[in-house]
Amino acid sequence: MLNHILIVFSPANLSALSIGVIVGLIIGALPGLGAYVGIALLIPLTFVMDPTASILLLSGLYAAGIYGGSIVAVLLRVPGTSASAATAMDGYELSIRGKPRAAVGMATFSSVTGGVFSGIILLTLAPLLARVATMFGPPEYFLMAIFGLTAIGSISTGNILRGLISGFAGLFFSTIGIDLHSGFFRFSFGFRPLEAGLGLVPAMIGLFAFSQALVLSEDPEKGVIPGGTEKISWNIWPRFGEIREVGLVTFVRSYLIGTIVGILPGAGANIAQWISYGEAKRSEKDDLDSDGALLRGVASAEAANNATTGSSLVPLFVFGIPGSESAAILLGALMIHGLVPGMRLFTKQADIVYPIFWGFILANILMAVFASFLSRVMINVVRVPKAILIPCILSLCVIGAYTITNSMFQVWAMTGFGILGYLMRKTNFVPAAMLLGIILGPIAEDGFRSSLTMADTFLLFYFLKRPLSLTILAMIAAVIVFVIRREIKRSRAEKPTTRNAVNTQ
C-alpha cells in the first residue's frame, strides 16, 4: 500500500495530477464546458506519458471539474457545470446576504469530503467486485456491453429508443476496418485510411469537444458575465461551527446518495445533487429560508455531486461500464493506454491502478488547495467571451485528432463525429452511448462470436442457461422496465395539466 502511495508522489505523477486538477478547476468554472470536454481535449496530450501519469491527470481533471463550477455558482449564480445548479440557488442567496465565505467554504468542505469518501469507496469496493468479473465468460462480457449501452443510453435521457440506437450505432462504427479474426476489411469500400478503422480519439474529441464548440456558437453572447466586484479571500474553508450547524447526518446522507447514484450507469453528478438537495429540503426542520437551511442545501448538493466521481469509476474499472459521460471518456483513455477493465487490472497491473485510486483521493484534497489560489482567476475566467473560447476549442480539436496517426484523415473523421454529435444533441440522441458502443464494440464482438461458437442452441436460450448471463439479462430488463415506468408516470403527471389547460381555454 505504501509503495502505491509513494508512486503517486513521484515528481512526474504529482505534476500530472496537479495539472489535471488545475485544468479541471478552470474548465469546471467555464459555463458551457464540462469536465468531459476537458478530458476529451487532453487525451492526446497523454499519449507521450506513462499510463499512471496519464490517468492521474485525467482523473484529477474529472474530480476537480465538478467542484470547479461551485465557486462561480456561489459567487455569481453561474453554475459552471450542470452539477452545480442546486449549489447556485442556495449558495448565491447566502452570498447576497453577505456570507459568501461561509457558502464557498461549505461548498469546498463538502466537495472535498464527498470526493474523498467516494475515493475510499473506489479503493475498497472495486477490488472486491473485480472478483465477480473473473467469473465472466464471453457471453457475460457481451451482455455487460449491452447492459452498459442500455443503462447509459436510457437512464440519462429517458428516451430509451434514441439511447439504444446511439449505442448500437457505436457498436456498428467499431466494426469498420480490418476484422482481426479473418483479416478482411469491413466497410472500407477500398478507401485505404478507413482500413485501420475509425479511431477512438477522433470520436471522443468530435462527439464531445467539437460538437460543444458548435453548440456554443449558437449563442456566443449568452452566458458572458459582465465585470463585477466579487471578492474572496484565499481562505475557502468553513468554520467548525458552520460544519456543526450542517450536521453529520446531512453529510453522511449526501455521501451515500452520491455514491449509490454514481455507481448506477448513466445517472451521474447532475441527478445526485438534485436527489440529495431535495432530501435535505424535505428533512429540513428550520425555516427553509434560514441561513442554516441554505448552508445545508449547499452542503447536500456539493457532497453528493462529488461523491459520484469516485463511485462512478467502480463499474468502470471492474466491468468497463462507465457511470457518467466523463467516465465514458475516461474508459476510452484507459483502453488507449492498454488498461483493460477487469480482475487483471487489480492483479497484473496493480502498480498502475492502485496509485490511480490513491491519486484520485489526493486530487480531491489538492483541488481545495489549488482553489484557494485560483478562486480569483476562476471568477475572471467565467468572463472569457465564447467568441474566444470557440476558436481555441476548435484548434485543440485539430491538433488532438492529428497527433494520433499524423494523418489529416483523423481530423476529417473528428469533424464528421463532431457534426454527428451536434445533430445527435439537437435531436435528443445520446453521444455518450455512441462513444461507449465504439469503446465496447471489440469486446462485445469477441463475446458475441465466442458465444455463437459455444452455443449448442439458439443464442438466447444459451444465455438463459448460464446463471450470470441470466442475471445480466434481468438487469437489462430491469433498466428497460424502469425507464418505461418512469415515462408512463411522467406522462400521467402531465395529463391533468393538459386537461386544465384545455378547460381554461
Added chain:
Amino acid sequence: MSGFELLKKWITLDRMIALIVIIMCLFFYREASQYPAGGSYFPIFSLVAIMLLSALMLIFSFWPKRRQPPEQPENAAQGKRKLRPLLLTGIFFLYLVIVPRMGLFTSTAALICAVMAFLKVREVKLYILVVLVVSASFYIFFGLILKVSIPGSLLM
C-alpha cells in the same frame, strides 16, 4: 390539402430520422452480407438492432402524443442561431483544406481570426492576443515538450 402539404404534415423529425437510418442500415446490411462468415455476424447483429429500434421509433411516431404547446413561428434571431453552427462548420472545412498547404500555425491563426470575426469580436488587440497565446502554447506544449508531429509546411 395539396399532396405537398400532406407530405409536409406526414414527415415529422422522428419519421425522417427513422427512415434515413433504416435506409442507411439496409445499404450497410447488403455490404455486410457479402463478408465471409464470422466477420459479418456482429455488424449484421448491430444493423438489425438499429433497424428494429428505428422501426419502433417510426411506429411510435404515429401514436397520439401529449398535447404540445403550439409551435411559435421562427423569428429572424432564431433562424440566425440555427445558421451559425452551419457557417462555422463551413469555415472549419475551409481550414481543413488549407492546413496541409499552409501549415498548422498559419492556418490556425487564420481560423482564429475568421471565427472571431464571424462571432463579431471587434477589438484588434484580442485577435493579436488570442493568436499569439494559442500559437505559442501549441508550439511549446506540442512541439517542444511533447514533441508530437504537427501538420506543417514552409509557412509552418
